[in-house]
Amino acid sequence: MSPTALQVLPVTGLPEIEQGADLGALIAKAVELRPGDIVLVTSKVVSKAEGRLVRADDREAAIDAEAVRVVARRGRTRIVQNRQGLVMAAAGVDASNTAPGTVLLLPADPDGSAREIRARIHELTGRQVAVLLTDTFGRPWRNGLTDVAIGAAGLAVLEDHRGRVDSHGNTLGLTVTAVADELAAAGDLVKGKATGTPVAVVRGLGALVTAADGEGIRPLIRPIEDDMFRLGTSEAVREAVTQRRTVREFSDEPVHPEAVRRAVAAAVTAPAPHHTTPWRFVLLESERARTALLDAMLAAWRTDLRELDGWDEAKIARRTARGDVLRKAPYLVVPCLVAEGSHAYPDARRAAAEREMFTVAIGAAVQNLLVTLAGEGYGTAWVSSTMFCRDVVRETLALPAHWDPMGAVAVGRPAAAAPDRAARAVEPFIAVR
Template sequence: MTGLPREDVPAYRVWALPGIPEVRAGDDLVKVIASAAGAEGLPGLADGDVLLVTSKIVSKAEGRIVRAADREAAIDAEAVRVVARRGTLRIVENRQGLVMAAAGVDASNTEAGTVLLLPEDPDASARALRAGIEDALGVEVGVVITDTFGRPWRSGLTDVAIGAAGVRVLDDLRGGLDTHGNPLNVTTVATADELAAAGDLVKGKTAGLPVAVVRGLPHVVGDDGTGARALVRAPADDMFRLGTSEAVREAMTQRRTIREFTDDPVDPGAVRRAVAAAITAPAPHHTTPWRFVLLESESSRTRLLDAMRDAWISDLRGDGFSERSIAKRVRRGDVLRNAPYLVVPCLVMDGSHTYPDERRNAAEREMFVVAAGAAVQNFLVALAGERLGSAWVSSTMFCADVVRSVLDLPAGWSPMGAVAVGRASGAARERPARSASSFVEVR
């Protein structure tokens, strides 16, 4: 008994290559890998084998180490498009066309003050390794350069192919039949990714084994010139390239008025990104009638809210409310006082038209107010996309002069309420079911 399956049973072997030293800029990876593969006790390399090489050692050999005190700046330089962001985590499309976290910029296993970038052209790197191994050892192998990816809708990480040479990276089964005779219309197998994941099982993330060998799958090896670039979905076929419809619907569905917040600080960058979304709102006459006052210090929030409370109490007393009734109404402002961050959106009428007819002037202002509301709606939805809760409270509109005075705002700025921002302290209430047809009239 050999412990191996019969020859007619599909099977393959995969093993890691021990003994690979720390790779430095300028090292000859072909010599390093050939030496490790020929070590005593290992089967060596043979025609039809596939080499699975971690991108990190390729990057090091190619000198893709750069000085960067700020990793974020290095990510900016490598990214061509931000696909998704949550806090400091960014999923981006990098210059190689790969959509991944942090553009593949790695600050681990490299000297302090440096970061490691992905190979400039992973497919070219794979071709060079394949040709070098053939010259050095006289064997025809496939080469897959791998990197670690997260995946949408799935927890955990796995290795995938970012470069390949001499490997059939995709196995297109479309047009064939399954075992029941049904036509296969969409099945294309990512063979190179499957190889990368198989190698990761023996390489591991912390074992210091950056290269693995797969044997027993010679049918995947050959002169395939497409490279791993073929695994990158074309923009026209990518249903989630922008994710606009899905993301907006999800953010709008998740948006709730939150009245109780945790003490967790709010990322000012997240608020500024929400402002960037807010100012895409439509506005009359090609104007920009929005301003957002960000109250980031506790002292500024307390100063404003105290002044607003005093003004509100004065107004309520003037209206004849009892002290008990006044206290009850004032408590409604606690949602602002308990929030760790406040934003006061303001309307400016710069660029508005003036007419001799007051009716038209009133309509002009209404147009600008509607534009301000559209901007605040964008702002609230964008905050929800950042996993921040919010509550839009109208109180600043009832004491505009006080708000302008405390915040030292221009006379022409009209506060359009205040937005409390923070992390929700608990699950939001379920929104009552609403049928869109109840809000529609067709003529």
């Protein structure tokens, strides 16, 4: 789109909007629209016309009803994803400028509302305009509020500059402009927040107006899988913890070594007794190292099951097949307990308790490792098998004699999405005194 002059005009003289109001007709009467105009309508007046004013003595309950996902929470403030897919404060539930005991919800279908207003204006004037519904948003990392588009008709909400050449001859590779949001913010400059001017018109950008209603606002909403900041800090931690699963089938995608090192950095922040650091992590990044370890462990397991347990070959094969999750994983981590700094006690009771303290510490470290890897998008399976043949593991991996292998963690991208898991009620696991 070539540079062009434009005008942003407030639409004055509109009455107080009540339920059932014909917004398209009111706008067409209040301003002489031209073909190619872009009409910006504050969502609040659309909500009023559509009867979205509801009784709600408890605003929090109204937010709960409109929200589908909590993104971040601080005190009573919540950033949520609402039913329209928008991520915003309080799900767009507005208690300002409404009667006590009522709140105003966003339009149920902002794109549909924009299409209706556009069609009504065309019916009455014969002129083809675009319509945007706007609402006020805060923005991550930026103070202050601005208007953005939450509904659209007759306008492509994004302008893709990729493949174009800039003034220096450089080909643009990433730039996609949020045209609808730029228009919404421009309109807010003349509408204002307290002037009672809910509609503005942008004139001079007729090239943006399309004959068809278009896709609406959907292209502006980033898919959750592409959103690197989809959760606040505490929500991200809870999400990683609750979504962590034992994964037994991995894709062929390699594991990034730096991701594992970031997970280890989180692991070694775990609590430990006596100000010690009782964790070591052996990273098996080569297939050769993984195969050597697993072959040695398999031989040791087969000997024990045959000679100590008296199992036949068929039973041994079924039991050792459980280790396939380690063999098929593209990356293995062997956490080890190092009890340096532990206290020596002459009696067995206190000596056992001392060992248990260090065992709890390695468990906490491994949990940190697993949760951090889940946050990186990796699946894991913590398998105990190295604990049953520690001497073999130490010899194969050339580990010091005082390093105690505490299982092995298989790491990789899950081959398939994990099935939904019902949340566990916490009460059965709690005792209050």
